[in-house]
Amino acid sequence: MTTTNASLLWFRRDLRLFDNTALMEAAAAGGRLFAVFIFDRAILQHLPADDARLPFIHHAVAELKAGLQARGGDLLILHDEAASAIPALATALGCQRVYANRDYEPYARQRDAAVAASLERQGAELVLCKDQVVFECSQLLTGQGKPYTVFTPYMRAWRKAFHPQLATPLGEPAPAQWQPAPAAHRALPPLAALGFPASSITPAAKPGREAGLQLLQRFARKLPHYKTLRDYPGEPGVSGLSVHLRFGTVSVREAMSLALSQQNEGADCWLNELIWREFYQQLLWHFPEAATQSFKPEYRQLQFTGLDSWFDAWCDGRTGYPIVDAAMRQLNQTGYMHNRLRMIVASFLVKDLLIDWRRGEAYFAAKLMDFDLAANNGGWQWAASTGCDAQPYFRIFNPVTQSEKFDPEGRFIRRYLPELACLDNKAIHAPWQAKTLPPGFVLGQNYPEPIVDHAVQRQQALALFGKQD
Incomplete structure (x- = not known):
């Protein structure tokens, strides 16, 4: 099938038609426009069979396909390796340009470089657009021309360079010359055909x-x-928007617009959280090696001594520390964890259980619906004291005081640890410290005793990290 002046729009983590930079650029170029989404085998082969992200993505892709059909076009669906499938598809459709929104993760950069090289050899080009952040790559640098590695100066530079037009949603382009999908790529395969049966997770976020x-x-x-x-x-x-921002069913400009629409401390605080997201994105762009090792070189040889059985208990929510266990059960049951709890359980794994932060990061990567490599890596290294702008190693979260402060009535704990519902608001944070427990409640039977002593483990963590100073 050959066409003239044709372009291919490649949807990735931008599953929407409204306020989509690559779509706007492709439509502005004129000519016939095809659209494609690829269930990338190179990514899917590493995911667990009950991954909660796949139903979310599948729903969003179906919604996107219906939207394109309503506009006279369609969404081509492939289950293949994107690095080879995109150039082949561009050739088959006679497309001179492939438009996509830039992704900053190491795999995505390698994939896109391979696609760009293949397209160039066949006389076509890959056009990458900025879409998932306001400032990207090297747009914000220090006065010495170096990337920021501390958040506060980056935040100040971000706010200084920002102007409201940057957060204005782009809308949707005038009607484009959308093209139908060839029969071979028209159908959306069921999840089972992609290797993903129905997930056992009850997602916290609705898709679409x-x-x-x-x-x-x-x-x-x-x-x-x-x-x-x-x-x-x-x-x-x-907000609960993290998974929607991750897969682009809501754009960062729509989120920024909301933050700017109100003049109050809540809106300003949320804007800072969105800036943190961009801080971690640019950090991963400049330091891709941080995806697999500690950002701080002095912590790359830490000898973690935690037991595998402790890691298993942490994963399952059986540590004997209620706030940690409730948080892990929330993750396992819903594919989501509250941000304050992410800090608590990460600190507990590294500083109490003395287990390598990368094991916890990998577990989150397999379970979180909103998993984003830059944010997940940055958050874990912050808690582990191994990253840039990290929590100092000698600041170690006490899980009991964190629980008492941020879940004072134990409402969250009771939701995910119903076996502790009978405890009062004091005992529920540390059952082993309670002077009396309700009749029939036996610690070690109804609920585990703590697998470690926080005070003891804190001293060991200080000794472990202190040796690296």
Whole structure:
């Protein structure tokens, strides 16, 4: 099949038609326009069979396909390796240009470089656009022309360079010359055909563009109180938008626009969280090696001594520390974990259980629906004290005091640890410290005793990290 002046729009983590930079650029180029989404075998082969992200993506792709059909086009669906399939498809369709929004992760950069090289050999080009961040790559550098490695100076530079037009959604282009999908690539395969049966996880977030917009509108009403409530997992204080931003069913410009639409401390605090997201993206761009090793060289040879059985207990929510166990059960059951809890359980794994942060990061990568390599890696290295702008190693979260402070009535704990519902608001944070327990409740039977002593492990963590100073 050959066409003239044709382009291919490659959807990746931007599953929407509204406010899509690559779509705007492709439509502006004129000519016939095809659209494709690839279930990339190179990525899927590493995911667990019950991965909760696949149903979310599948739903969003179906929604995207229906939207394109309503506009006279269609979405080509491939289950293949993108690095080879995209150039082959461009040739088959006679496309001179392939448009996509830039991805900053190491695998994506390698894949896109391979695609660009193949397209160039066949007389075509890959056009990458900025879409998932406001500032990307090397747009913000220090006065010495170096990347920022501390958040506060980066945040100040970001705010200084920012102007509201950068957060104005682009809308949708005038009707493009959308092309139908060839019969061979027309059908959306069921998840089972992709190797993913129904997930056992009950997702915290509903999939699709409409669900993302509803969350955005709902959060607008809560935004004034965000700074106060965001640290309390038992309260509905956060946006819940992370998975929608991850897969682009809501754009970063739509999120930024909401943050800028209100003049209050909650909106300003949330804007900082969105800036943190970009800080980690540019950090991974400049230091891709941080994806697999400690950012700080002095911590690359740490000898973690934690037991595998401790790691298993952490994964399963059986550590005997209620706030940690409730958080891990939330993750395992819903594919989501509240941000304050992510810090608590990460600190506990590294500083209490003395287990390599990379094992925890990998577990999160397999379980989180909103998994984003830059944010996940940055957050784990922050908690482990191995990253840039990290928590100093001698600041170690006490899981009991964190629980008492951020879940004072034990509402979150009771939701995910119903076996502790009978305990009062004091005992529920540390059952082993309670003077009396309810009749019939036996520690070690109804709920595990702590697998480690926090005070003892804290001293060992200080000794381990202190040796590297």
